[in-house]
Amino acid sequence: MAEIGQVRAPSPPSGAPAAKKPRLAANKGPGPARTTQSKSQKRRAQYNSLPELCSPEDVLWREIKGVLGEDYVDAALADGTDRQSPFEYHQELELQVVAACSTGSALATSPESSRPWVVVVPFSLPGETVRVRVYRNARMHSFADLLEVVVPNPELRDDSAVQCKYFESCGGCQYQMLPYEKQLNLKRDVVVKAYKNYADLPETAIPAIESTMPSPKQYNYRTKITPHFEAPTKAQRVDPKNPSNDTDRPGWLKIGFNLVGTHKVMDIEDCPIATPIIRETLPAVRANVVKNLYTYKKGVSLILRDSLPPASTTAAAVDAASSEPETHVCITDHRGTAREKIGPWIFEYPNSSFFQNNNSVLPSLTDYVQSRIFAPLPSGANPTPTHLVDAYCGAGLFAITLSPHFATVAGIELSAESIRAATNNAALNAVPEGKISFRAGDAADIFRTVGDFPPRETVLLIDPPRKGCDEPFIKQLLGFRAQTVVYVSCNVHTQARDVGMIIRGSGEDGKGRYVLESLRGFDLFPQTAHVESVAVLRLVQEAE
Numbered sequence: 054m055a056e057i058g059q060v061r062a063p064s065p066p067s068g069a070p071a072a073k074k075p076r077l078a079a080n081k082g083p084g085p086a087r088t089t090q091s092k093s094q095k096r097r098a099q100y101n102s103l104p105e106l107c108s109p110e111d112v113l114w115r116e117i118k119g120v121l122g123e124d125y126v127d128a129a130l131a132d133g134t135d136r137q138s139p140f141e142y143h144q145e146l147e148l149q150v151v152a153a154c155s156t157g158s159a160l161a162t163s164p165e166s167s168r169p170w171v172v173v174v175p176f177s178l179p180g181e182t183v184r185v186r187v188y189r190n191a192r193m194h195s196f197a198d199l200l201e202v203v204v205p206n207p208e209l210r211d212d213s214a215v216q217c218k219y220f221e222s223c224g225g226c227q228y229q230m231l232p233y234e235k236q237l238n239l240k241r242d243v244v245v246k247a248y249k250n251y252a253d254l255p256e257t258a259i260p261a262i263e264s265t266m267p268s269p270k271q272y273n274y275r276t277k278i279t280p281h282f283e284a285p286t287k288a289q290r291v292d293p294k295n296p297s298n299d300t301d302r303p304g305w306l307k308i309g310f311n312l313v314g315t316h317k318v319m320d321i322e323d324c325p326i327a328t329p330i331i332r333e334t335l336p337a338v339r340a341n342v343v344k345n346l347y348t349y350k351k352g353v354s355l356i357l358r359d360s361l362p363p364a365s366t367t368a369a370a371v372d373a374a375s376s377e378p379e380t381h382v383c384i385t386d387h388r389g390t391a392r393e394k395i396g397p398w399i400f401e402y403p404n405s406s407f408f409q410n411n412n413s414v415l416p417s418l419t420d421y422v423q424s425r426i427f428a429p430l431p432s433g434a435n436p437t438p439t440h441l442v443d444a445y446c447g448a449g450l451f452a453i454t455l456s457p458h459f460a461t462v463a464g465i466e467l468s469a470e471s472i473r474a475a476t477n478n479a480a481l482n483a484v485p486e487g488k489i490s491f492r493a494g495d496a497a498d499i500f501r502t503v504g505d506f507p508p509r510e511t512v513l514l515i516d517p518p519r520k521g522c523d524e525p526f527i528k529q530l531l532g533f534r535a536q537t538v539v540y541v542s543c544n545v546h547t548q549a550r551d552v553g554m555i556i557r558g559s560g561e562d563g564k565g566r567y568v569l570e571s572l573r574g575f576d577l578f579p580q581t582a583h584v585e586s587v588a589v590l591r592l593v594q595e596a597e
């Protein structure tokens with residue numbers, strides 16, 4: 054068995070001359086540098102190494118291997134032809150789209166190519182013929198801009214569904230041309246592929262993956278956007294055409310999101326996936342940037358957050374949140390406080406700290422987690438859970454919404470200001486005193502403080518950032534042995550990796566092993582390729 058945190062090296066190339074294998078470094082992730090390298094040596098090492106495990110490049114790479122075939126790719130890696138693109142920079146091609154990729158782009162191949170090679174194309178769908186222009190060549194694949202959908206796939210594409218004038222330029226959305234049901238199906242496939250590529254578990258250990266939970270709102274749902282802009286350069290500051298009192302937006306100023314496939318900002322005046330109050334407020338925020346443009350010394354990331362109106366007291370907050378119809382405001386001050394209602398619950402949190410960005414789907418998410426925790430088990434042998442540990446708890450979303458179902462709840466979170474918000478939210482929602490406790494710290498520290506929780510009656514809920522859990526956390530999780538582990542994740546690839554480690558790491562000491570009981574994607578970001586994933590693991594005692 055691989056040790057926790059150990060990454061398996063790629064399988065050896067079949068039929069490859071052994072002498073050429075060391076050309077590639079295994080994708081073990083960032084480790085301590087063994088020797089001092091010059092910049093160019095580092096660049097070369099980076100060029101030759103495989104992408105870091107679970108990085109977006111690695112997700113793409115594994116799906117490219119899926120299209121080309123593992124043996125073919127391994128042979129090319131071994132004989133050094135993996136960088137020999139059959140295509141020139143700026144070459145125009147007509148291609149067949151063969152697969153959707155978890156990154157949101159599509160994978161295409163050319164029937165006329167001199168050798169099998171993948172071209173990564175945005176905004177196109179499996180079964181389509183597309184005309185593209187190559188802009189970069191990489192290992193066994195090229196990147197291209199979409200010029201035209203020559204033959205659309207009528208079973209998937211509906212261009213009349215597109216609601217944003219920036220679609221196909223802005224890097225924010227990938228799937229507006231795809232009817233919603235089909236978006237949900239694609240996201241289910243992302244979960245399937247993630248567990249196939251990263252869990253390192255036998256097929257029998259992966260349960261049937263449920264259909265993706267839809268978002269009630271498919272546009273106007275995003276409760277936070279962060280458009281950004283670059284500060285004027287020296288030359289722009291002295292440009293007589295842009296005097297500092299200019300109230301018109303200079304042509305060079307772009308306030309918005311990144312152009313697809315680049316780090317360049319494109320100007321965005323409206324964002325139809327954002328909530329109505331954010332869309333209404335955006336023009337004023339943009340005008341304010343123009344007015345104060347020459348005071349900015351650095352680029353700025355703005356924030357627009359949908360919120361219930363501020364309230365001066367707890368009672369006023371509860372009253373305001375229960376008033377119908379709700380009025381909303383947009384909080385643009387990074388140091389402000391945002392408030393929102395999720396079902397009957399009210400949450401307040403600092404504007405610049407983490408909170409989920411699609412309020413409409415959160416009741417389905419928390420209800421689902423509750424229903425899975427308390428689902429009757431086939432054996433009926435397990436006691437009903439009484440204790441909840443919410444690791445990576447943020448402002449207390451899961452700890453508080455699930456608190457009525459537990460006797461004792463403990464939450465931990467790195468951000469001290471989120472913990473202050475979580476403590477305040479427990480009071481705001483009248484969680485009985487003494488039932489819930491929050492502490493600021495690294496998630497792994499929680500196991501030191503819940504030593505008196507009975508593991509067989511404890512649920513451990515984890516919702517880490519995109520990079521997933523670290524080795525010390527997983528080691529302690531395995532030592533603690535909560536009866537149920539609910540793993541909520543915004544990155545299904547690191548989730549699959551961690552779930553694989555948990556399952557393989559359990560069962561070695563005869564104290565029971567974890568089984569993956571259920572797996573379901575949630576659509577927190579309609580129109581985009583993003584999928585949130587909820588995995589439920591249950592500890593099965595060997596005697597059962």
Ligand SMILES: C[S@@+](CC[C@H](N)C(=O)[O-])C[C@H]1O[C@@H](n2cnc3c(N)ncnc32)[C@H](O)[C@@H]1O
Nearest residue numbers: 407445446447450466467468495496516517518
């Ligand atoms: C995806 S958010 C989830 C928050 C919360 N569960 C929610 O749904 O609102 C991940 C949270 O983990 C916190 N975090 C990041 N690294 C951490 C660590 N090593 N230990 C504890 N919390 C951490 C972040 O500050 C962030 O609030």
